[in-house]
Amino acid sequence: MVFVALGASLLLAGCGAETEAEAPQPRPVRVVTVEKGEGGQVVSFTGEVLAQDEASLAFRVSGRMIERSANIGDQVKAGQIVARLDPQNAQNTLRSAQAALAAAESQLVTAANAFERQDRLLANGFTTRANHDSARTALQAAQSAVDDAEAQLKIAQDNLSYTDLVVDAAGTVTARGAEPGEVVQAGQMILQLARQGGRDAVFDLPANMLRQAPADPVITVSLSDDPNVTAVGRVREVAPQADPVTRTFRVRVGLDNPPPAMRLGSTVVGRVRLDNDLVIDIPASALTAVNSQPAVWIVDPATQTVSLRNIEVRSFSQARVAVDSGLSPGEVVVTAGVQALHPGQKVRLLGAGS
Numbered sequence: 001m002v003f004v005a006l007g008a009s010l011l012l013a014g015c016g017a018e019t020e021a022e023a024p025q026p027r028p029v030r031v032v033t034v035e036k037g038e039g040g041q042v043v044s045f046t047g048e049v050l051a052q053d054e055a056s057l058a059f060r061v062s063g064r065m066i067e068r069s070a071n072i073g074d075q076v077k078a079g080q081i082v083a084r085l086d087p088q089n090a091q092n093t094l095r096s097a098q099a100a101l102a103a104a105e106s107q108l109v110t111a112a113n114a115f116e117r118q119d120r121l122l123a124n125g126f127t128t129r130a131n132h133d134s135a136r137t138a139l140q141a142a143q144s145a146v147d148d149a150e151a152q153l154k155i156a157q158d159n160l161s162y163t164d165l166v167v168d169a170a171g172t173v174t175a176r177g178a179e180p181g182e183v184v185q186a187g188q189m190i191l192q193l194a195r196q197g198g199r200d201a202v203f204d205l206p207a208n209m210l211r212q213a214p215a216d217p218v219i220t221v222s223l224s225d226d227p228n229v230t231a232v233g234r235v236r237e238v239a240p241q242a243d244p245v246t247r248t249f250r251v252r253v254g255l256d257n258p259p260p261a262m263r264l265g266s267t268v269v270g271r272v273r274l275d276n277d278l279v280i281d282i283p284a285s286a287l288t289a290v291n292s293q294p295a296v297w298i299v300d301p302a303t304q305t306v307s308l309r310n311i312e313v314r315s316f317s318q319a320r321v322a323v324d325s326g327l328s329p330g331e332v333v334v335t336a337g338v339q340a341l342h343p344g345q346k347v348r349l350l351g352a353g354s
Contacts, residue, residue, distance in 0.1 A: 026348040029306075030336035031299055034280055034327050042273050046224065047203035049266045051171070051194030052236075052254065058190055059085060060162040064183045070191060072176060076167045083165040083190050090160040097156040101149035104142070111135070111142035171195035174264060199258045201233060201268050204248040210238065217272045219253050224267040231258040280323040286335040287313075287321050296327070297334035297341055305344050306334060 059065075063085035070082040118135040121127035175192035178184050201221045222230040236254035243250070253270065255262070262268065286296050294313050297306045311326030327333070332349075334341065341347070 026304065026346040027337065027340065028350050029297075029299075029334045029338075029341070029347045030350050031332045032282060032286065032335050034282065034329050034331045034333060036280055036329055042271055043209065044269050044271045045203050045205060045209075046267065046269055047201050049255075049258070049262050049264055049268055050200050050202050050252075051174075051264060052198035052200050052252075053195040054174070055169075055171075055193045055195060056177075056189040056191075057082065057165055057167065057193055058187050059083075059165055059184060060186055061085070061090070061159050062184065062186050063089065063163060065178055065180050065190070068176070068178070068180050068190065070173050072173050074173045075170070076173060076193070077170050078167055080167045081164045082167055082173075085163040085184075087160060087163045090156070090163050094153070094156040094160050097149065097153040101146070101153050104145040104149040108139075108142040108146050111139040115139040165190055167193065169193075169195045172264060194264055199255045199262065199264075200236065201231075201253040201255055201270055203251050203253070203270055204243065204246060205251050206248055207242065210249060210251075213272060220271045221253065221255060221258075221262075221268050222271075223261060224269050226261070227269075229259055229261045231255045231262060280327050280329070282321050282323060282327070282333055283335045284316060284319055284321050286333050286338065287316075288338045297338050299332040299334060299347060299349070301332060304346050304348070306341050306347055307343050 065083060066086050067084040068082065070076055070080075076082060115135040115138070118127055118132045122129065122132045171193045173191050174194045175189075177189035177191070184190065201219075216234060219233050219235070220230060221233055222228075233253040233255040235251060237252040239250040242248060282296070288295050288297070288308075290308050290310060293310045295308050295310045298309050299306055309326060312324040314322040314324040316322065334347070336350075
């Protein structure tokens with residue numbers, strides 16, 4: 001009997017030790033404390049620097065260009081003559097108009113004298129009313145001829161002045177369209193002028209990017225070959241119609257005090273955040289699923305146990321997940337070890353991150 005009791009005591013002691021050894025230990029996990037931060041995806045796009053105001057300089061009359069004093073890259077001033085047409089034909093037209101005016105003025109003097117005589121004769125009864133009316137009509141016709149000759153003279157003077165291509169505003173020549181010796185047509189581009197003043201960063205963007213952009217975004221622009229040279233700007237103009245070939249929309253961003261290194265034609269990179277709202281952003285490793293819906297493990301700080309909670313995802317990438325709803329700032333979310341957890345399990349926090 002003594003041996004039986006002793007054996008039973010040893011068996012019970014062994015079972016108690018085994019139960020105590022098999023008690024589960026808190027599972028170590030890594031966590032992150034939920035905070036709100038800037039949401040949305042930062043996108044970049046490539047463009048170039050152009051002048052806010054560009055103009056094509058052209059002659060207002062046709063002719064053979066005999067001189068062009070400005071070239072690409074030259075700085076020009078308002079009132080400067082940058083090209084000339086052969087003025088010979090315009091000068092001949094001007095001399096012809098001057099002669100026509102002189103002849104018309106002579107005819108006006110003759111008609112005026114004739115009408116004055118008819119006027120005196122009619123007053124004394126020595127001429128007929130018909131002769132008086134005819135003299136008055138001739139005087140009116142002579143006056144009209146003078147008016148027409150004066151207008152033709154003014155046109156000839158203007159056409160002669162149009163043989164000089166004059167700059168209307170200071171700027172930089174960016175392109176040329178004709179060389180001296182060529183016969184050019186009225187309106188044909190001779191020089192392209194980027195007027196002094198503002199600078200635009202110009203980009204060709206797809207329609208989906210325009211839809212996702214905030215209402216008045218601040219765009220950071222930097223040189224593609226030197227990211228340290230930066231400027232900021234806002235959208236100044238969006239093309240109302242897409243390019244028929246690329247199906248992109250041209251967007252002009254007015255730059256605020258661009259640095260001198262951002263020269264005309266420089267290649268630049270623009271960056272903008274598509275959504276400026278404050279959102280909850282967690283590591284992608286925290287994401288799991290329950291009932292085919294995205295979920296995360298939440299740690300209860302009081303009991304150090306975990307529970308599953310469904311969330312709504314706004315957007316995600318390989319590294320981060322933007323949460324639309326389901327989490328609140330200050331909550332603790334498991335970011336490593338999520339596949340080996342079960343509801344109510346005790347955990348041991350290894351550290352918090354972001």
